[in-house]
Amino acid sequence: MNGALRLKRALVLSPPxxxxxxxxxxxxxxxxxxxxxxxxxxxxxxxFQFGNYVQIFTDPQYFRVILRTLKIAFFVxxxxxLVAYPYAYFLVFRVxxxxxxLMLYMAVVAPLWVSYLLRAYTWKTILGTTGILxxxxxxxxxxxxxxxxxxxxxxxxxxTLIYVxxxxxxxxxxxxxxxxxxxxxEASADLGVGRVRxxxxxxxxxxxxxxxxxxxxTFCLTFGDFIAPFLVGGPDGQMxxxxxxxxxxxxxxxxxxxxxxxxxLMIVLSIITVxxxxxxxxxxxxx
Amino acid sequence: xxxxxxxxxxxxxFGKVVGVDDISLSxxxxxxxxxxxxxxxxxxTLLRMIGGFEEPTSGRILLDGQDVTHVPPSKRAVNMVFQDxxxxxxxxxxKNVGYGLRxxxxxxxxxxxxxxxxxxxxxLEDRFDxxxxxxxxxxxxxxxxxxxxxRRPKVLLLDEPLSALxxxxxxxxxxxxxxxxxxMGLTFILVTHDQTxxxxxxDRIVVMRGGKIVQxxxxxxxxxxxxxSYVAGFIGSTxxxxxxxxxxxxxxxxxxxxxxxxxxxxxxxxxxxxxxxxPEKALVQFGEEGGGPDTLxxxxxxxxxxxxxxxxxxxxxxxxxxxxxPMSGSDGMPQVGDAVSLxxxxxxxxxxxxxxxx
Numbered sequence: 001m002n003g004a005l006r007l008k009r010a011l012v013l014s015p016p017x018x019x020x021x022x023x024x025x026x027x028x029x030x031x032x033x034x035x036x037x038x039x040x041x042x043x044x045x046x047x048f049q050f051g052n053y054v055q056i057f058t059d060p061q062y063f064r065v066i067l068r069t070l071k072i073a074f075f076v077x078x079x080x081x082l083v084a085y086p087y088a089y090f091l092v093f094r095v096x097x098x099x100x101x102l103m104l105y106m107a108v109v110a111p112l113w114v115s116y117l118l119r120a121y122t123w124k125t126i127l128g129t130t131g132i133l134x135x136x137x138x139x140x141x142x143x144x145x146x147x148x149x150x151x152x153x154x155x156x157x158x159x160t161l162i163y164v165x166x167x168x169x170x171x172x173x174x175x176x177x178x179x180x181x182x183x184x185x186e187a188s189a190d191l192g193v194g195r196v197r198x199x200x201x202x203x204x205x206x207x208x209x210x211x212x213x214x215x216x217x218t219f220c221l222t223f224g225d226f227i228a229p230f231l232v233g234g235p236d237g238q239m240x241x242x243x244x245x246x247x248x249x250x251x252x253x254x255x256x257x258x259x260x261x262x263x264x265l266m267i268v269l270s271i272i273t274v275x276x277x278x279x280x281x282x283x284x285x286x287x
Numbered sequence: 288x289x290x291x292x293x294x295x296x297x298x299x300x301f302g303k304v305v306g307v308d309d310i311s312l313s314x315x316x317x318x319x320x321x322x323x324x325x326x327x328x329x330x331x332t333l334l335r336m337i338g339g340f341e342e343p344t345s346g347r348i349l350l351d352g353q354d355v356t357h358v359p360p361s362k363r364a365v366n367m368v369f370q371d372x373x374x375x376x377x378x379x380x381x382k383n384v385g386y387g388l389r390x391x392x393x394x395x396x397x398x399x400x401x402x403x404x405x406x407x408x409x410x411l412e413d414r415f416d417x418x419x420x421x422x423x424x425x426x427x428x429x430x431x432x433x434x435x436x437x438r439r440p441k442v443l444l445l446d447e448p449l450s451a452l453x454x455x456x457x458x459x460x461x462x463x464x465x466x467x468x469x470x471m472g473l474t475f476i477l478v479t480h481d482q483t484x485x486x487x488x489x490d491r492i493v494v495m496r497g498g499k500i501v502q503x504x505x506x507x508x509x510x511x512x513x514x515x516s517y518v519a520g521f522i523g524s525t526x527x528x529x530x531x532x533x534x535x536x537x538x539x540x541x542x543x544x545x546x547x548x549x550x551x552x553x554x555x556x557x558x559x560x561x562x563x564x565x566p567e568k569a570l571v572q573f574g575e576e577g578g579g580p581d582t583l584x585x586x587x588x589x590x591x592x593x594x595x596x597x598x599x600x601x602x603x604x605x606x607x608x609x610x611x612x613p614m615s616g617s618d619g620m621p622q623v624g625d626a627v628s629l630x631x632x633x634x635x636x637x638x639x640x641x642x643x644x645x
Contacts, residue, residue: 183373186340189360190367191387192438201390205377 028265034258044255052259062243062260066267069240072154073222076161077169077215083162084169084214085207092177108170116164120231123160127151127232152234160228165221169214176210177203209279216275220268240264290349291316291441291474292337297346299332306332308498309346314442319468319475321485323521324495330478331446333495337476338367338444351441366435367444370451372427374419374434380406381415384434405437406430408467425456432464436471445477449484461487482522486510494518516561516639525563526608527639532558537580541636544606548581549633561639566598567611570630573621583608583629587621601627 038047056062087108095101111119126132127150134150137143150156180203188198226241233239240260247257292314299307307329314320322330335341337348339360348356355363374383382389385402389395406412409429419427428448435443448464449457465488468475479485485492486506493503494517502514513519516527530541532554539550541562554560569583588607589600596613599621610629612621621627 181371181373183369183371184375186360187367187369187373187375187434188386189340190338190365191390191434192361193387193390194361197390201386202375 031258031261034254035262037255037258039253039255043252052256053263055256056259056263065238065240065243066263068236068238069223070267072158072161072239073219075158076165076222077218079158079162080166080169080218081173081211081215084166084173085211088170088173088177088210089203091174105170105174109167112167117227119164120160120227123156123163124151124231127156127159151232152237154233154237156232156234157228157237160232161222161225164228165218168217168221172213172217173207173210176207176213180206212275212278216272220271223268223271224264289316290314291318291351292476293347293349294333294337295347295349297333297336297348298344299329299336299341300344305498307336307343310498310500312493312500312503314474314476317472317474319465319477319488319490321477321479321489321492322495323479323482323485323492324501325480325521328495329498330480330495332498334367334444334446334476334478337442338365339363340367364438364440365442365444366438366440367446368428368431368435368448370447372431374427374430376419378419379415380411380417380419380422380430383419383430384437386434387438401437402433405433408436408470409433409463424452425460428452428460432467436467436473440473442474442476445475447478447480449479450481457484464488486522492522494521510565511637513563513637514640516563516641519563519637519639524566524609525637525639526566527561527563528606529559529561532556532560543583543631544603544608546583546603546605548583548631548636551633551636551638553638561641563637563639564631564635566609567596568631568635569608569610571599571610571612572628572630573625574628575626579630581630581632583631585627585629587623587625587627590621590623592620597621599627601629 035052036048036050037044038049038051091101091104095104124131128134129146129148129151131150134143134146138146184202184206185198188202189195193201223239224241226239226245229237229239229242241264244257244260244264247253247260251257290313292312294310294312297307297310298305310329310333322333324330332341336343339355339358339362343356346356347354350363350365360367375386378386381399381402384405385398388398388401393401403412403415406415409432411426411429411433414422414426414430419430422430428451431448445464449460452460461484464475464477468488477484477488486509489506491503492506492509494501494509496517502509502518504512509518509522513522513525516525519525519527528541528543530543532539532541532550533547534540534556535547535549537549539554539556540547541550541554543562551562583601583603585601585603585608587599588602591598591600593611594614596611597620599610599612601608601610608629
C-alpha cells in the first residue's frame with residue numbers, strides 16, 4: 001500500500017473511530033473507574049475496592065430488581081412476538097396487493113418517527129381512570145364506575161412496552177418471511193403435506209432467525225427502559241434502569257450506579273452474543 | 288398402454304391474459320413427454336395445473352381416470368421437480384427426501400430406507416447427512432429428483448429442471464434423466480425451452496405457442512416433418528423460402544431464391560407454399576462446374592466453425608441459405624468467396640403450413 005492511499009484511508013476512518021472512542025469507550029472507562037469508588041456520605045471518593053459489586057450480588061433488593069427487569073423484558077418480547085408474527089405472516093403471505101402491504105407495514109413502523117415519550121404517554125390516557133378503556137367499559141355497562149386497576153402496575157408496563165417496541169419485532173420477522181421462497185411451500189404441498197404441517201415444518205423453522213433477532217432487540221430495549229415504569233408503572237414497577245438513574249440522581253451514589261450499569265451491560269452483551277451465535281447457525285441456508 | 292393423464296379443454300386465464308388456451312392432451316403410462324416452447328407459451332402453467340399449483344379456469348384434468356381438476360397438490364399422486372429445486376434449507380439431504388413420508392407418519396427407520404433407496408437411484412446415498420447448501424448445483428438437482436420420486440408418483444413433473452446447470456452437466460443430466468425414466472418406468476412430463484433437451488430425452492414432444500399446442504409427435508417426426516415454419520424454426524434450423532409451384536422440364540419445380548429445383552411430393556403446380564430444408568440435408572460441392580439437376584449455385588459468404596462440422600452461409604444471389612459441412616478431415620477448410628453448388632433433392636424439401644396467427 002502506498003502512502004497516499006494509507007493517508008486517504010486514515011482520513012476516512014478516523015472520524016468514526018474517534019467518535020466511537022470518545023463517546024463509547026471513554027464513557028465506559030469512566031463508568032468502570034467509578035464502579036470501584038466508594039460512597040462516603042454525602043458524596044463519594046476515589047478508591048479501588050469491589051464493595052459496590054459485592055453489594056449488588058448480596059443485597060437482595062438489587063437482585064430482585066434485576067430479576068424483575070428480566071421477567072418484564074421476557075414477557076414484553078414474548079407478547080410482541082405473539083402479536084408481531086401473525087401480523088407479519090399476514091402481510092407477507094395473505095396481502096396480495098404490494099401497495100396495501102406497504103401501507104400496513106408502514107402502519108407499524110411509522111410510530112417510530114413519533115417521540116417515544118409520546119407513545120408511552122398514550123397508554124396513560126388509554127388505561128387511566130378517565131381513559132378510553134374505562135369509558136368503553138362503562139358505556140357497555142360492564143363497569144359502573146371507572147376502575148384504576150388498569151394503570152400503574154406491571155401489566156400496564158408490559159402492554160405499553162409491547163406497543164412501543166413492536167416495530168422491532170415486526171421488521172425482522174417480516175424480512176425473514178419475505179425471503180422464504182414460495183416454491184418451498186409448494187414443494188411441501190407437492191409432497192403431500194397440508195397447510196398446518198407445512199407451516200410447522202417449513203415456514204416456522206425458517207423464520208426462527210427473524211424471531212430471535214426481534215426477540216433480542218425487544219428484550220434489550222425493554223431491559224434498559226426507564227420511561228414506562230416512570231409513566232405507567234406502579235410501586236412494584238421499578239426496573240434496573242430506574243435504580244441506576246436514582247443512584248446518579250437522588251441517592252448520589254455514582255459508584256453503585258456505575259457498577260449496576262456495568263452489570264447490566266454484561267447481561268445485555270451476553271444476550272446479544274448468544275443470539276448472534278444462534279443466528280449464525282441459520283446462515284448459508286439460502287445460499 | 289393406458290392413459291395416465293387426460294387433459295380436456297383446459298384453459299387458464301390470468302385476468303385478461305390467456306395462459307393456456309383450450310388444450311386437450313393425453314399422456315400414456317410410462318411415456319416421456321416434453322412440453323416445448325419459448326417463455327410465455329403456457330408450458331409451465333400447463334405443468335403447474337397438472338401439479339395442482341394453478342387452478343384451471345375451465346376444463347378437466349384426469350389422473351389415472353380420476354378427475355383431479357380441483358384436488359390440492361398435497362392430495363395428488365404426482366410430484367414435481369422445481370426449477371429452483373426448492374430444497375428445504377433447514378433439513379439435511381436425507382430429511383429432504385424423506386420429508387413427505389415422515390409427515391405422512393411412516394416409521395423413521397422405513398423413511399430412512401426409502402430415502403436412501405431414492406438417493407441411491409441418483410447416486411447420492413453418501414450425502415444423506417449433508418446440508419443442501421453444501422451441495423453443488425448438479426447434486427441439488429439430484430436431491431430434488433430423489434425427493435420427487437421417493438413416493439413413486441404416478442407422474443413426475445419436471446419444470447425446466449436443467450436450466451440452472453452449465454452445459455456439460457446439463458448433457459450428463461439429460462442422459463441420467465433418460466436412464467432414470469427407463470429404469471423406473473414412471474411417466475415423465477418435462478417442461479423446457481431447450482430443443483436439444485427435448486429431442487434427446489422425449490418419447491413425444493408437444494410444441495406450444497401462445498397457450499396452444501402447435502404440433503406434437505416423436506422427436507424424429509418433429510424434426511423431419513415440422514408442420515409449420517414456427518416448429519421448423521424452433522426445432523433445429525431451417526432454410527425457408529416461399530414459392531409458387533411451376534411445371535418444369537422434369538416435373539413440378541419450385542424457386543429457391545430464384546433458382547429452380549424439383550418440388551417435393553404433395554404440392555401441385557400453381558400452388559403457392561412455404562418450403563424449407565435443413566442445413567445438413569444439402570449436398571455441398573466446391574468448384575465452378577459441379578451441378579446437375581436440383582442444384583443451387585452460389586458462393587460462401589460466411590463460415591462458422593463448430594468443430595465436428597462447419598456451418599456455411601451461402602449467398603445464392605437472391606438470398607442466403609445455411610448449410611452444414613461435416614469435417615471429415617480430408618477436405619480442408621472452405622474459404623469465403625469459394626464457388627459452391629448445393630444439391631437439394633426433392634425428398635429433402637419440407638412443405639410448411641402457414642402460421643396461424645398466435
